[in-house]
Amino acid sequence: MYIRATGNISPQKTFGHSALAEAPVAYTGNRLACIEPDYKEFIDPKLIRRMSRIIRMGVAAAMECLKEADIKMPDAITTGTAYGCLEDTNLFLGRMVEFNEELLTPTAFIQSTHNTIGAQIGLMLQCNNYNNAYVHRAFSFENALLDAVMLLREKEAAHVLVGAIDEIVNPSFTILNRFGIYKPGDVSNLELYKANTKGTIAxxxxxxxxxxxxxxxxxxxxxxxxxxxxxxxxxxxxxxQISGFLQRHAVSMQDIDLVITGRNGDAAHDEPYAQLTQSLFGQTQQLNFKHLCGEYPTASAFGFWLAARILKTGNIPELLQASAAKPVKRVLLYNSYKGSHHSLSLLAAC
Amino acid sequence: MSDLKSQIIAQLNLQDVKPEDIGDDQPLFVEGLGLDSIDALELIVLLQQQYQIKLSNSDEGPNVFRTVRTMAEYIKAHQAQNS
Structure with a gap:
């Protein structure tokens, strides 16, 4: 399976062709927000008015990806999201309470479902092909990807648009913050791994x-x-699990030039990464990515994008403030979400 | 009517549209402002929320929501009836 094109909107300047040419964007606080483009270039203004922020981000990233791939009509669209469209969900539920379950506006309800973004992309392209959304918490992206791989392997499709989308909004941030998921007080994302305290950044x-x-x-x-x-x-x-995965693909750690890990600065969950550094990953260069995008259930998609970008050039972009010991030909992406959901992706240069 | 136009713009989140851009007699749907069936539902909610008017007969919809003027006249008639 080949990654022909990408589109990525994140808290870094990752959208567009000049992506990664600059130093990382620094944030102070425990919440990173996406840097958004001017959507009018990608979405008809008549459609924009009904789209919440996450829908705009998803649709614009998808359109950028399809443009780069020069694909007008994908054979299939698979998306993964854990939270869905929270802004619309919050609006709809808020109005249910405010108006005593009467006078509910239809737009927020229609746009609040987890498959909204995949559906919007399909509608905009007039694409009636296979379209599926995966809502499997921190495996949402991986399962959307797995579906795409199966469609391609079984020759049900020649090209598939795969995406992952998740947003953080004020109510969800407040609730998750109460659970102690995020670090208290101000923390610089560029110092995320040095704090050695509980919690991460959203x-x-x-x-x-x-x-x-x-x-x-x-x-x-x-x-x-x-x-x-x-x-x-x-x-x-x-x-x-990691050794078995590598073995199944006839690869050893010596064949891997770079391990990209989902370490997120949370002292409660980063221990396995530290242990793996002492054992399996000990002889391989490692990089982290969650100081760039924050933690969210489909953050592994950012890591996947980063791995693809690195493999295209063979070099580590300036954004990561590191240099490769040797040209990067094969990358292992290992992500763990709250110690429960673990995923591995093996990518190689073409 | 200017207030009603502002309410329509806010309810439908019309981008880059000002109240003065909407003509009193400009059709709201299809060839005019280009609204669709979801917008019609939003306008029904607007009438209920802002003016406590419940559109009881759905056949009235096309005439009530033809233009801003027909909407305003419907609201006035309803308010006079209830005062």
């Missing part, structure tokens, strides 16, 4: 990928493998 993003069965000669990367596992018993079980 994030959001919209990442889309055009996946194809055949190479085009100008692809970002090749997706060699994908695996998810849930609540491993401990470090040994995690190592076994």
């Amino acid at each position: 994030g959001e993003g919209a990442s889309f990928f055009a996946l194809t069965a055949e190479p085009s000669g100008n692809d970002y990367a090749k997706l060699e493998g994908l695996h998810t596992f849930y609540k491993p018993a401990g470090l040994a079980a995690t190592e076994k």
